[in-house]
Amino acid sequence: MSSPFSHANPHALASIVAASEAGGIEASEDIVDERGVKLWARGSPVLAGLVERLQDRSLRRPIEQCLTARDGIGPDGIVEETERLLQGSAYLSALAGSEARRLLRVAGSLPVEGSVSLLLTAARGRGTGFSHACLVMLAAGALAARCGCDEGSLQRTMLAALLHDIGEQYVNPTYLSSRRELTLDEWRHVSAHPRVGELFVRTNTRYPKPISALVAAHHERLDGTGYPGRAVSSELPDGSGYLIIAETMAGVLNDPVAAPARAVLAMGLVFGEFPIGIVNHVVRVQRAFPVEGATELDREAARERVVIVREGLRRSRLAAHALEDLTEHEAERRSLARLAPLLVRLEAAFVSTGTAHYFDLVEQSDDSDAELVLQLELVPREVRWRMRSLARDIAQDLCGFPAVGRERFTPLLDALRGAPAGAS
Ligand SMILES: [Fe+2]
Numbered sequence: 001m002s003s004p005f006s007h008a009n010p011h012a013l014a015s016i017v018a019a020s021e022a023g024g025i026e027a028s029e030d031i032v033d034e035r036g037v038k039l040w041a042r043g044s045p046v047l048a049g050l051v052e053r054l055q056d057r058s059l060r061r062p063i064e065q066c067l068t069a070r071d072g073i074g075p076d077g078i079v080e081e082t083e084r085l086l087q088g089s090a091y092l093s094a095l096a097g098s099e100a101r102r103l104l105r106v107a108g109s110l111p112v113e114g115s116v117s118l119l120l121t122a123a124r125g126r127g128t129g130f131s132h133a134c135l136v137m138l139a140a141g142a143l144a145a146r147c148g149c150d151e152g153s154l155q156r157t158m159l160a161a162l163l164h165d166i167g168e169q170y171v172n173p174t175y176l177s178s179r180r181e182l183t184l185d186e187w188r189h190v191s192a193h194p195r196v197g198e199l200f201v202r203t204n205t206r207y208p209k210p211i212s213a214l215v216a217a218h219h220e221r222l223d224g225t226g227y228p229g230r231a232v233s234s235e236l237p238d239g240s241g242y243l244i245i246a247e248t249m250a251g252v253l254n255d256p257v258a259a260p261a262r263a264v265l266a267m268g269l270v271f272g273e274f275p276i277g278i279v280n281h282v283v284r285v286q287r288a289f290p291v292e293g294a295t296e297l298d299r300e301a302a303r304e305r306v307v308i309v310r311e312g313l314r315r316s317r318l319a320a321h322a323l324e325d326l327t328e329h330e331a332e333r334r335s336l337a338r339l340a341p342l343l344v345r346l347e348a349a350f351v352s353t354g355t356a357h358y359f360d361l362v363e364q365s366d367d368s369d370a371e372l373v374l375q376l377e378l379v380p381r382e383v384r385w386r387m388r389s390l391a392r393d394i395a396q397d398l399c400g401f402p403a404v405g406r407e408r409f410t411p412l413l414d415a416l417r418g419a420p421a422g423a424s
């Protein structure tokens with residue numbers, strides 16, 4: 001029976017080949033196509049020629065199950081990287097707190113199957129993927145431990161967190177590192193990685209179902225604004241909150257300036273996105289880290305950012321409101337019914353931070369107040385990110401609309417994307 005992995009994925013294969021050049025990856029069994037033709041012999045090292053040999057071939061068994069990374073990533077490598085992360089970050093160290101030893105012990109006991117070792121080894125060669133996997137594993141484990149999880153739940157959380165981005169190995173790496181905004185097709189490709197990761201775990205490992213379900217859920221939000229499933233809290237698997245928050249924290253920690261405060265601001269902005277009980281632990285840890293090093297406030301630039309977001313939200317609200325009377329088509333109505341309350345909540349969240357009208361009310365700001373500077377920089381950015389994400393959501397829905405409906409939604413899409421009125 002054909003599986004999603006019966007054809008070798010070119011991106012995953014490319015990083016496996018690259019990793020093999022640095023250290024031995026070889027066939028642990030013959031690689032055979034569906035008609036029984038041997039394409040690569042057991043024991044042969046993975047070389048560039050494998051790419052051509054596998055092209056357009058449907059395989060009897062996925063390469064993920066036929067290749068092995070000798071000296072690849074295993075429990076020792078995971079513990080080593082996790083220790084390095086703990087030593088390099090006072091914040092992570094505080095997050096782990098008195099549970100650090102336990103977390104390292106569990107990290108070292110995770111059952112790393114061959115296909116996982118193969119892809120983590122490939123991820124390590126491709127960039128920061130392996131370190132990121134360990135960071136999310138550590139943060140998710142720390143949060144789970146703080147919430148009093150038993151040993152079984154802790155192990156499950158950490159294993160799923162370690163695997164959470166394994167689907168990214170199947171994504172075109174130029175999209176992952178792109179600094180420009182992705183096209184809708186490119187975004188679809190990237191945003192499928194939790195689903196691809198879920199399939200990978202189900203097809204290529206013997207891990208129990210909760211692990212693949214957690215991998216699938218790591219970019220979801222409790223209020224349905226996440227991806228790829230737009231799942232709401234009642235649809236998410238137990239324990240997904242640890243991964244969702246750890247993933248968000250990892251994204252914020254990339255920015256060395258005031259990372260702990262950024263994490264709290266990002267998670268506290270829109271009530272209902274993240275599980276509040278776990279966010280409270282993040283807030284508690286952050287209190288030990290005063291906001292320092294926020295860049296100086298460029299008042300005019302900051303004011304401009306605030307006005308762009310405020311105006312974009314206002315136009316979006318008006319455009320959504322106008323659609324309520326114009327739209328009769330079922331798919332359009334469904335899309336609008338989903339979007340309108342999210343938009344209202346986003347605008348309310350923006351206003352409630354005080355950022356939306358800050359420059360109208362405060363003539364002179366105190367540039368030495370690092371927390372304020374950070375908020376004025378970060379809140380508009382976070383709101384804008386959510387507006388773009390809502391725009392992407394609608395853009396995905398458009399294919400179900402009649403042509404006239406696609407046109408009807410253009411002003412709303414433009415407003416959410418921050419395009420000037422009447423741009424398209
Ligand atoms: Fe991630």
Ligand SMILES: [Fe+2]
Nearest residue numbers: 164165218219
């Ligand atoms: Fe991800």
